[in-house]
Amino acid sequence: MNDSTSTLEPLFTALSYSFTTLERNFYKIPGSAVVARYVKSSHQNDPGRTLLEVILIIFAIRTLLQSRTRADNSGKHFIQFDEKEIDDLVEEWTPEPMVAPLSPKEQADLASVPVIVGPTGPKPKLSNGKTVINLASYNFTGLAGNEVIKERCIDSLRKYGLGSCGPPGFYGTQDVHIQLEHDIADFLGTEAAILYSQAFSTVSSVIPAFCKRGDIIVADRGVNFAIQKGLQISRCTVRWYDHNDLKSLEYVLESVEKERRKKRGPLTRRFIVTEGIFDLDGAMSDLPKLVELKFKYKYRLILDESVSFGSVGRTGRGLTELYNVPASQIDMLVGSIANGLTSCGGFCAGSNIVVNHQRINGTSFVFSAAMPPMLSVAASEGINILRNTPSILTTLQENIRAVRAILEKVDCINIPSHSVSAIIHLQVRLPSPTHLTPQMASVTPTSPKPSSPLLATPREVVQFDHELEEKILQDIVEEALAQNVMVTRAKRLRGQELQEIRPSIRLALTAALTKKDCEKAANVLKAAFVKVVGRRR
Amino acid sequence: MPSPIAFNPSSPSRSMFRKKKSINAMSTAASYLSAVSEADARARIQNGSPTSTPALSLSSSITASSEDTILDESEDNEDGLTYPSVPPTSEQVFTTVHTEFGHCGNEAFRFTSGHPLGEPVKVIHEQDPPYYILLTTYISYILVIVLGHIRDFFGKRLKPNAYKHLMFQDGYAALNSDFDSFYTRRLKLRIDDCFSHPVTGVPGRTIVLLDRASPDYNVTMIPTGTKTRALNISSYNYLGFAQGKGACSDAVEESVNRYGVASCGVRLEAGTLDLHVQAEALVARFLGVEDSLISSMGFATNSTIIPALVNKGCLVISDEFNHASIRFGVRLSGASVRMFKHNNMKSLENLLREVISQGQPKTHRPWKKILVIVEGLYSMEGTFVNLPKVLELKKKYKFYLWVDEAHSIGAIGPHGRGVCDYFGIDPHSVDILMGTFTKSFGAAGGYICGRKDIIDRLRISAHTGSYAESMAPPVLTQVIASMASIMGVTIIQDKPASSSLSLLRSSDASDLTITEPPSTTYPGNAPSTALPSWISLPPTLVDGSEGQMRLRRLAFNARYLNRALRKLGFIIYGHEDSPVIPLLLFHPGKMAVFSRMMRTRAIPIVVVVVAYPATPLVTSRVRFCLSASHTKEDVDTLLRACDEIGDLLDLKQGQGERWPLKDIIDRAVELVNMKEMP
Incomplete structure (x- = not known):
């Protein structure tokens, strides 16, 4: 006993020494007295209380350390494996190939894409050496190749270089960008505008900037792909109304309101999302009615004018000019600079609050480089030309009328587009009864019961043979090309779009062609339709 | 190497810049001459005897510089940025504008990355900062947040009009609630003058x-109408191709004359020009892979192409600091996402083992594919991905790899081919190489490369392909010209089969790549047939010497600043190169203080400051983006500024050996060439 005490002696002294040093040092720390007092008073000679406190502290630390996005490995679905088993599973796992190989049809699609050699324009030269009449490119106002714009661009190239070399927030905002934003706002009559560097990425960034989870969006069933992606990323509640059917819209707005009253939920942000002229089929929204509904039900309106800006209205201001609706009544007016002003990029016009909000929350504005200064100079100059030359739009409308006058009369062509739309979709109308009957059924509204707003697909789905129609249309495109008229099928990502879209040939009319050329092209198309469809008979 | 004369017969020995407007240049030549002689005098005082005589002729940099000064009024070189402080010697010929691309003739200031x-x-x-720094950082955030709430509390009661747009009004919910916008209104607004x-x-x-002032604490910014020239350490201009003058710009001018500014359409509809086909072929060759696809916006390259590769049932494993565009794309794709710790290969491997063994959540079905997405160079961290290790894991775990080289392409590697080149890795071993043209090539848009x-x-x-507008011709031209000048061009006698005749380089038109005689070695030259026939490049671009110079200057600058700042005692993140x-x-x-102090120095400097949410809350930082266009003097200027401001702001918290500023500047070459930094 004595022995062991003596051998442990140095240990005890060391322990007590370290304890006293620890204590001394502890009291040296500022505020340690407070901690000591707290521990003493909470202990109160009751170890249970101390234990409780310690458990609480441990719990707090554990909660803090736990990451918010916890892995599943603590969930009930987690299966424990040992290292060997994991190795075996890794060995066993074979991933699918990175991509599916192209089918022969897809290869043919890719091979059939025309390549323009040299500048694009009303009559470009193709890689097969032919010069063709171009009814495929988005060049509504014929600004492509404009000499004044070219000159301004070269001046700006020498002053600014080409790239902007930075996002707008970090020294990428050039004075010409500010100028173009100002020009667009002024042209449309809104307080402000904001530029995006790609038209396709504009609306899919505008929507999630404002609409968050829990907000309500009422959208047209025929909105374009960019809007669909915007809706998807915003994660808000989407209700659908029938394509370009404002009665259906009103019904949906009413039902949303009813639903809210029933649930007594808080007032959330509510938006109507639709297009001016639909990319889908060229149909046009009834803007005055739309604005009336929006005010009545207190919704905000996100209007995508990617097709209509620069193609309708006296000077190309779009639907607002056509219907004489002040653009300030549209909360977010989205447009394409690429289509409308033949440059590149897109914009969103609206009030100062709307625009400034996007400068911080518009994902593809914040995280992308600003558009090349030269291209914004081109767009500014484009606006200038449109303002000063209303005859451009008159010519465009004349060309549209000329083409439609010829094509509307053809039996096998169905044109869903509005009569002023500069894009004209041509669907094939097959005379055979098997194809005719379901179509006819859909035209006459048999059931008065409206489609469910919860579903993206309408109650009445138009039946058609996708493969067959696509094949026919492609043959027509090639037939027209052989006759030196370039047109294109509307290319869609089948399966990724919300619903099956009826194949069509999309014409994009331009003011740069003469009426005569347009008529010639239309006659070629007419002949191609008749020939190819006739072959099927 | 055939003579460049054959390639560019019109002007065999033309300098990179056309000497235009020589009459105009005379008007300011006098001012430049006086600047040169002043600088010469200064150099004499400093060094005793200058090593070589200053060039007092109009033949070297003078025309270019003076031409530039016509554009703006700062002819007096007051800020010390317009002309080099050491005038060029008689044998040096600089063909760039000093304000765009600095003159640096010293071959010692070069390095190979x-x-x-x-x-x-x-x-x-x-490196972690001392605890008191962290503590005070938290305290300052708390302080600002509390103050913000107090201001909101009183503001709502005393100035309800100013808060109207944040509240419910006439039946509309606020577009942006006061809570959602708190950070922007109460924190960011205070330093909005830096953004x-x-x-x-x-x-x-x-x-x-363009100078601006705010009378109401950054709520409104009013342009004052004056301008300030500042040293630019903020733009993504790694190889210095942001130039208004030069062979690339000349090529762009030519293309505007030929093509106009737009391609008017979508790639698959009618927006494909011959330039697209040529640019795609060149990009693929540049990166040493089979094929490439060009998209008109860098952000959209990620956000719209990822959904085509993965979908539901697939898993994306993403680095936690991946760019917003990648997250956007992954969210659109519908695939599941897991994240691993930034560049932490252990964390990646653990995650891979877990996800492969567990399979899909709940069902435990095996994943269809696993796509790992990493960035070559992380733009907020300065780190390179550990590519060799990732590839090792790739072999073992059979995932597909997507490397986003938005910042690294052109900027690193001995041949500027990005992170694969830097680590000496065969580019074929990466499935998808994505990158942008905004940064190193002075253009816009992005590409995807692969099999x-x-x-x-x-x-x-x-x-x-189906919905987004295709890239504009001038932008394509800039891409082609700048890329070709990095690669160098091999001149081949023209063949009748022009590359523009192949359709989208699809299956049946693959002869394009095969018929080209020069070796397809990587990294190799560009054959002249791959470029549009109308592009005329001066000899320095054709032989690739200028591209090499750019790469080596950038590598020197990057390594120098990196090491120098560490030697000064700052906490610097990321890789040395x-x-x-x-x-x-x-x-x-x-x-805010750092940014303002930099901007208001005698030689103004612009830098980018970033904070939450772009970085973790406590690690607010300033980010320097160097360029090949900076000279060693510019980096010295920056170092002096950092040294002074760093002392004032107590920023020098790093560990390790420190050198005094003078030593660093004097021993720069030694510092850069050291294998390991002591």
Whole structure:
């Protein structure tokens, strides 16, 4: 006993020494007295209380350390494996190939894409050496190749270089960008505008900037792909109304309101999302009615004018000019600079609050480089030309009328587009009864019961043979090309779009062609339709 | 090497810049001459005897410089940025505008960026600041937040009009509630003068700020009408191709004359020009892979192409600091996402083992595919991905790899081919190489490179092909010209089969790549047949010497600034060869002060400051983006500024050996060439 005490002696002294040093040092720390007092008073000679406190502290630390996005490995679905088993599973796992190989049809699609050699324009030269009449490119106002714009661009190239070399927030905002934003706002009559560097990425960034989870969006069933992606990323509640059917819209707005009253939920942000002229089929929204509904039900309106800006209205201001609706009544007016002003990029016009909000929350504005200064100079100059030359739009409308006058009369062509739309979709109308009957059924509204707003697909789905129609249309495109008229099928990502879209040939009319050329092209198309469809008979 | 004369017969020995407007140049030549002689006198005082005589002729840099000065009024070189302080000697010929691309004739200030072959990749540990810094950082955030809430509380009661748009009004919910916008209104607004500063002119070595003032604490910014030229350490201009003058710009001018500015359509409809086909072929050759696809916006390259590769049932494993565009794309794709710790290979491997063994959540079905997405160079961190290790894991775990080279392409590697080149890795071993043209090439947009079957699939199935406008011809030309000048051009006698005749380089038209006689070695030259026939490049671009000079200057600058800042005692994140250099500030308040102090120095400097949410809350930082256009003097200027401001703001918290500033500047070459930094 004595022995062991003596051998442990140095240990005890060391322990007590370290304890006293620890204590001394502890009291040296500022505020340690407070901690000591707290521990003493909470202990109160009751170890249970101390234990409780310690458990609480441990719990707090554990909660803090736990990451918010916890892995599943603590969930009930987690299966424990040992290292060997994991190795075996890794060995066993074979991933699918990175991509599916192209089918022969897809290869043919890719091979059939025309390549323009040299500048694009009303009559470009193709890689097969032919010069063709171009009814495929988005060049509504014929600004492509404009000499004044070219000159301004070269001046700006020498002053600014080409790239902007930075996002707008970090020294990428050039004075010409500010100028173009100002020009667009002024042209449309809104307080402000904001530029995006790609038209396709504009609306899919505008929507999630404002609409968050829990907000309500009422959208047209025929909105374009960019809007669909915007809706998807915003994660808000989407209700659908029938394509370009404002009665259906009103019904949906009413039902949303009813639903809210029933649930007594808080007032959330509510938006109507639709297009001016639909990319889908060229149909046009009834803007005055739309604005009336929006005010009545207190919704905000996100209007995508990617097709209509620069193609309708006296000077190309779009639907607002056509219907004489002040653009300030549209909360977010989205447009394409690429289509409308033949440059590149897109914009969103609206009030100062709307625009400034996007400068911080518009994902593809914040995280992308600003558009090349030269291209914004081109767009500014484009606006200038449109303002000063209303005859451009008159010519465009004349060309549209000329083409439609010829094509509307053809039996096998169905044109869903509005009569002023500069894009004209041509669907094939097959005379055979098997194809005719379901179509006819859909035209006459048999059931008065409206489609469910919860579903993206309408109650009445138009039946058609996708493969067959696509094949026919492609043959027509090639037939027209052989006759030196370039047109294109509307290319869609089948399966990724919300619903099956009826194949069509999309014409994009331009003011740069003469009426005569347009008529010639239309006659070629007419002949191609008749020939190819006739072959099927 | 055939004579460049054959390639460019019109002007066999033309300098990079056409000497236009020589009459105009005379008017300011006098001012330049006086500047030169002044600088000469200064140099004599400093050095005793200058090593070579200053050039007092109009033949060297003078025409270019003086031409530039006509554009703006700062002829007096007051800020010390317009002309080099050491005048060029008689044998040096600079063909660039000093304000766009600095004159640096000293061959010692060059370095080759590359990872020593065979050596393991070092894991760089991020230094932690002392605890008091962290504590005060938190306290300052708390302070600002509390003050903000107090101001909101009283503001709502005393000035309800100012809060109207944040509240419910006439039946509309607020577009942006007061809670959602709190950070923007109460924190960011205080330092808004450091963001979105409007500029004008070429964002090259220097940039011209349009001065602005705010009478109401940054709520409104009013342009004062004056301009300030500042040293530009903020733009993504790694190789200095942001130039208004020069062979690339000449090519762009030619293309505007020929093509106009737009391609008017979508790639698959009618928006494909011969230039697209040529540019895609060149990009593929540049990167040493089979095929490439060009998209008109860098952000959209990620956000619209990822959904074509993965979908429901697939898993994306993403680095936690991946760019917003990648997250956007992954969210659109519908695939599951897991994240691993930034550049932490252990964390990646653990995650891979877990996800492969567990399979899909709940069902435990095996994943269809696993796509790992990493960035070559992380733009906020300055770190390179540990690519050798990732590839090792790839072999074992059979995932597909997507490397986003938005910042690294052109900027690193001995041949400027990005992170694969830097580590000496065969580019074929990476499935998808993505990158942008905004940064190193002075253009816009992005590309995707990889195997032909993958790229063809993406042409058909990605959103860009069917819906997004195709890239504009001037931008394509800038890409072609700048890329060719990095690669160098091999001159081949013209063949009748022009490359523009092949359709989208799809299956049946693959002869394009095969018929080209020069070796397809990587990294090799571009054959002249791959370029549009109308592009005329001067000899320095044709032989690739200028591209090499740019790469080597950038590598020197990057390594120099990186090491020098560490030697000064700052906390610097990232890799030593990274041209993006984050200097840690921690306190949110210091961001504004740092940025303002830099901007208001005798030689103004613009830098980018970033904070939450772009970085973790406590690690606010300033980010330097170097360029080949900066001279060693510019880096010295920056170092002096950092040294002074760093002392004032108590930023020098790093560990390790320190050198005095003078030593660093004098021994720069030694510092850069050291294998390991002591």
